[in-house]
Amino acid sequence: MTTAITPDISAPRSHNAKRLSIIDAAARVFCQEGFAGANIDLIAAEAGVSRQTVYNHHGDKENLLVAVVKEIIERINAGVFETLATFPDKPVDLEAELVAFAVRLNQNCICSRDGKFLRKLLHTEGERHPKLFAGWREDGPAKTWAALAARLARLAHAGWLEIEDPDVAARQFLALVNADLQMAMIFGDNVTEEQQRTSATNAVRTFLRAFGKARPNAT
Amino acid sequence: MTTAITPDISAPRSHNAKRLSIIDAAARVFCQEGFAGANIDLIAAEAGVSRQTVYNHHGDKENLLVAVVKEIIERINAGVFETLATFPDKPVDLEAELVAFAVRLNQNCICSRDGKFLRKLLHTEGERHPKLFAGWREDGPAKTWAALAARLARLAHAGWLEIEDPDVAARQFLALVNADLQMAMIFGDNVTEEQQRTSATNAVRTFLRAFGKARPNAT
DNA sequence: ATATTTTTAGACAGACTTGTCCAAATCGTC
DNA sequence: GACGATTTGGACAAGTCTGTCTAAAAATAT
Numbered sequence: 001m002t003t004a005i006t007p008d009i010s011a012p013r014s015h016n017a018k019r020l021s022i023i024d025a026a027a028r029v030f031c032q033e034g035f036a037g038a039n040i041d042l043i044a045a046e047a048g049v050s051r052q053t054v055y056n057h058h059g060d061k062e063n064l065l066v067a068v069v070k071e072i073i074e075r076i077n078a079g080v081f082e083t084l085a086t087f088p089d090k091p092v093d094l095e096a097e098l099v100a101f102a103v104r105l106n107q108n109c110i111c112s113r114d115g116k117f118l119r120k121l122l123h124t125e126g127e128r129h130p131k132l133f134a135g136w137r138e139d140g141p142a143k144t145w146a147a148l149a150a151r152l153a154r155l156a157h158a159g160w161l162e163i164e165d166p167d168v169a170a171r172q173f174l175a176l177v178n179a180d181l182q183m184a185m186i187f188g189d190n191v192t193e194e195q196q197r198t199s200a201t202n203a204v205r206t207f208l209r210a211f212g213k214a215r216p217n218a219t
Numbered sequence: 220m221t222t223a224i225t226p227d228i229s230a231p232r233s234h235n236a237k238r239l240s241i242i243d244a245a246a247r248v249f250c251q252e253g254f255a256g257a258n259i260d261l262i263a264a265e266a267g268v269s270r271q272t273v274y275n276h277h278g279d280k281e282n283l284l285v286a287v288v289k290e291i292i293e294r295i296n297a298g299v300f301e302t303l304a305t306f307p308d309k310p311v312d313l314e315a316e317l318v319a320f321a322v323r324l325n326q327n328c329i330c331s332r333d334g335k336f337l338r339k340l341l342h343t344e345g346e347r348h349p350k351l352f353a354g355w356r357e358d359g360p361a362k363t364w365a366a367l368a369a370r371l372a373r374l375a376h377a378g379w380l381e382i383e384d385p386d387v388a389a390r391q392f393l394a395l396v397n398a399d400l401q402m403a404m405i406f407g408d409n410v411t412e413e414q415q416r417t418s419a420t421n422a423v424r425t426f427l428r429a430f431g432k433a434r435p436n437a438t
Numbered sequence: 439a440t441a442t443t444t445t446t447a448g449a450c451a452g453a454c455t456t457g458t459c460c461a462a463a464t465c466g467t468c
Numbered sequence: 469g470a471c472g473a474t475t476t477g478g479a480c481a482a483g484t485c486t487g488t489c490t491a492a493a494a495a496t497a498t
Contacts, residue, residue, distance in 0.1 A: 123339060124342065233474085
């Protein structure tokens with residue numbers, strides 16, 4: 001364990017903790033009330049901080065939004081990367097392992113708090129602040145698709161799948177995995193684990209009907 | 220052509236025209252700026268109407284939102300119904316006809332102006348005003364899914380498809396059709412017809428790989 | 439223990455909005 | 469042409485919110 005004390009910042013500890021607390025509260029309020037409807041007094045209260053502190057840290061309301069988006073995107077990218085690493089490379093029971101992977105993907109990336117925030121901010125501010133999400137737009141979905149496509153191509157090469165265009169297959173896999181959750185997520189319902197498992201099972205079954213091939217370890 | 224003069228309303232023509240104009244402008248502004256950020260002066264200006272007229276017609280800002288949502292939902296429901304009626308019942312070239320159907324679905328329901336409005340309003344106001352969309356939530360997607368499922372079941376019965384659960388298949392069909400468009404739509408990019416066709420072709424190809432069966436009229 | 443930085447609470451001006459009121463003007467109808 | 473309803477533009481009060489300022493308090497580092 002590196003003791004990792006940021007050397008530059010002078011009074012880091014509680015200072016940084018408050019910074020994160022503010023960003024979290026701001027994310028919540030921005031998502032619930034929209035940018036224009038977000039009240040900085042409310043954000044400060046929810047963060048357990050005086051209003052002035054909010055201004056000290058982030059200056060502008062606009063600037064606060066920028067910080068929020070930046071933070072959320074970073075977290076989401078990390079989560080996606082982490083989850084993608086658990087893709088079944090050498091499957092024994094491909095269907096079961098793909099289902100488990102799909103469930104993890106939903107849990108960690110799509111139905112998670114940050115996933116919800118990013119989705120909501122994209123919809124409410126995406127059109128108005130394209131620059132805010134420009135970086136994510138290329139580094140996020142594109143890289144995710146490419147990474148997933150590479151994994152799928154590997155499985156195809158190993159004889160598990162038959163895929164012509166791995167990129168298309170990757171996007172379709174994600175689309176199928178989300179098919180049943182969209183509606184629930186829009187209304188902020190919390191999706192039960194049961195639902196997630198059913199949804200993932202249906203998705204993977206259809207995906208394998210389309211792209212599955214030989215099953216070296218058939219039961 | 221029916222001369223169709225609405226008999227009940229006393230001063231219908233320009234009055235009703237203004238009503239729609241206001242709702243359209245309000246939809247645009249609500250979607251762009253969010254409810255809190257929407258400025259009634261701006262709505263009035265965009266509708267080509269004085270602010271007082273907006274208040275005369277709809278009273279409250281809240282009330283205006285209700286009217287907008289109601290109108291959009293009605294239009295969307297009509298569009299979906301109309302498009303569903305063009306589902307290929309007695310296909311000759313199933314793949315081509317499903318692709319054409321998918322393109323129509325995207326054009327008329329998802330990428331259309333109203334489709335964009337509904338999606339945006341759902342995301343921005345869905346959680347805060349669940350009652351607003353409660354009606355749609357059951358009459359909209361549920362009915363669409365059921366109708367599409369029935370059509371698919373018919374095709375299955377006719378020997379074109381092999382489907383266990385038509386409801387799941389219907390949702391997955393829609394998910395596949397939208398797979399490539401989500402990202403573009405979030406940012407308000409206008410999707411080219413070329414993109415729509417490619418996307419639909421990919422979707423249908425995968426769908427048929429999963430559920431397609433015999434092809435009575437093979438080329 | 440002291441010095442420095444951060445935080446707090448409150449007050450404050452300025453700007454912006456909503457919703458109402460009203461008299462004049464416009465429109466459609468008879 | 470006259471009448472009634474609708475629309476208009478402008479003014480208006482009430483309220484809210486942002487962003488700044490200040491002096492006191494708290495926390496941190498030396």
